[in-house]
Amino acid sequence: MGVEVSAVEQDENVSHDSWEIAGRKFSSRLIIGTGKYKDYQQNADAAVAAGAEIVTVAVRRVNLSDPNSPMLIDYIDPKKYVFLPNTAGCFTGEDAVRTLRLAREAGGWDLVKLEVLGDEKTLYPNMPETLRAAELLIKDGFQVMVYCSDDPIMAKRLEEIGCCAIMPLAAPIGSGLGVQNPINIRLIIEQANVPVLVDAGVGTASDAAIAMELGCDGVLMNTAIAEAKNPILMAEAMRHAVIAGRQAYLAGRMPKRLYADPSSPLAGLI
Amino acid sequence: MSITVEINGEARRLEGPLSVAALLHLLDLPREKVALERNREIVPRSFYDTVMIEGGDRLEIVHFIGGG
Numbered sequence: 001m002g003v004e005v006s007a008v009e010q011d012e013n014v015s016h017d018s019w020e021i022a023g024r025k026f027s028s029r030l031i032i033g034t035g036k037y038k039d040y041q042q043n044a045d046a047a048v049a050a051g052a053e054i055v056t057v058a059v060r061r062v063n064l065s066d067p068n069s070p071m072l073i074d075y076i077d078p079k080k081y082v083f084l085p086n087t088a089g090c091f092t093g094e095d096a097v098r099t100l101r102l103a104r105e106a107g108g109w110d111l112v113k114l115e116v117l118g119d120e121k122t123l124y125p126n127m128p129e130t131l132r133a134a135e136l137l138i139k140d141g142f143q144v145m146v147y148c149s150d151d152p153i154m155a156k157r158l159e160e161i162g163c164c165a166i167m168p169l170a171a172p173i174g175s176g177l178g179v180q181n182p183i184n185i186r187l188i189i190e191q192a193n194v195p196v197l198v199d200a201g202v203g204t205a206s207d208a209a210i211a212m213e214l215g216c217d218g219v220l221m222n223t224a225i226a227e228a229k230n231p232i233l234m235a236e237a238m239r240h241a242v243i244a245g246r247q248a249y250l251a252g253r254m255p256k257r258l259y260a261d262p263s264s265p266l267a268g269l270i
Numbered sequence: 271m272s273i274t275v276e277i278n279g280e281a282r283r284l285e286g287p288l289s290v291a292a293l294l295h296l297l298d299l300p301r302e303k304v305a306l307e308r309n310r311e312i313v314p315r316s317f318y319d320t321v322m323i324e325g326g327d328r329l330e331i332v333h334f335i336g337g338g
């Protein structure tokens with residue numbers, strides 16, 4: 001496993017390590033959610049600590065009884081962060097299209113995160129409906145980053161119909177269980193010609209590093225940071241973990257051996 | 271003239287005629303921070319001054335909130 005690159009190329013890769021999605025260039029590979037925080041201020045501080053350039057957001061009805069209640073965009077500036085509107089709560093393709101059309105009008109963005117859930121207990125994606133929704137959205141001009149199961153065949157299909165990023169779950173949303181199926185994540189990465197991000201299931205820094213060591217282009221997380229005892233510190237830990245995992249992937253890990261191999265030479269022993 | 275419309279699922283009586291822009295002003299909602307759907311059709315922000323609210327309209331007014 002691992003990429004065949006020269007030392008010079010590797011240095012280049014590490015110092016100018018950016019990635020592209022739908023023609024946009026980013027240097028941070030950590031996308032964070034904006035749900036479940038104590039308040040928007042803590043969320044904004046976490047985004048800074050995470051070094052994030054993209055944040056996911058939800059679209060909901062305004063509170064008519066209290067129009068002056070705090071608004072997300074007063075704390076997280078859409079000019080500084082790319083807003084990635086999601087379709088959380090949508091169960092059909094039509095709902096997803098309707099929600100994201102409103103998001104496009106509110107923010108003017110066509111880069112979106114599609115998630116069509118199929119089960120309330122596991123929040124597992126409904127893949128047939130996700131495929132249908134992705135087709136509808138792409139036809140409507142959206143650039144679709146898609147939350148999906150870790151099935152390589154489904155991932156391939158989503159790429160074929162024009163999704164700009166494939167985002168398989170590491171484990172169920174909000175579970176914090178970490179990468180449960182590294183083999184499938186790896187298979188999805190190997191076959192993909194668009195960015196692959198692990199979305200959902202990361203619990204702590206090592207989980208993010210594992211995802212990146214597998215060769216993911218990025219990681220998307222919300223609960224792991226928002227529900228940490230100290231979300232700001234965890235956001236910073238995640239930033240380091242994503243960078244560390246990425247660098248380890250680029251560096252190419254040593255082979256695993258069954259038995260020991262001494263680090264000090266045996267020759268010249270007294 | 272008094273009209274009844276539905277805004278975000280709730281019935282409301284308004285003094286008409288009024289434009290979308292006037293409605294947002296009345297509701298104290300900043301127009302640059304919301305998006306609006308009228309009878310399931312998006313009203314582009316550039317049309318807020320010219321599109322008029324009519325009795326029986328079903329309106330959805332949304333904005334961005336935290337989400338994963």
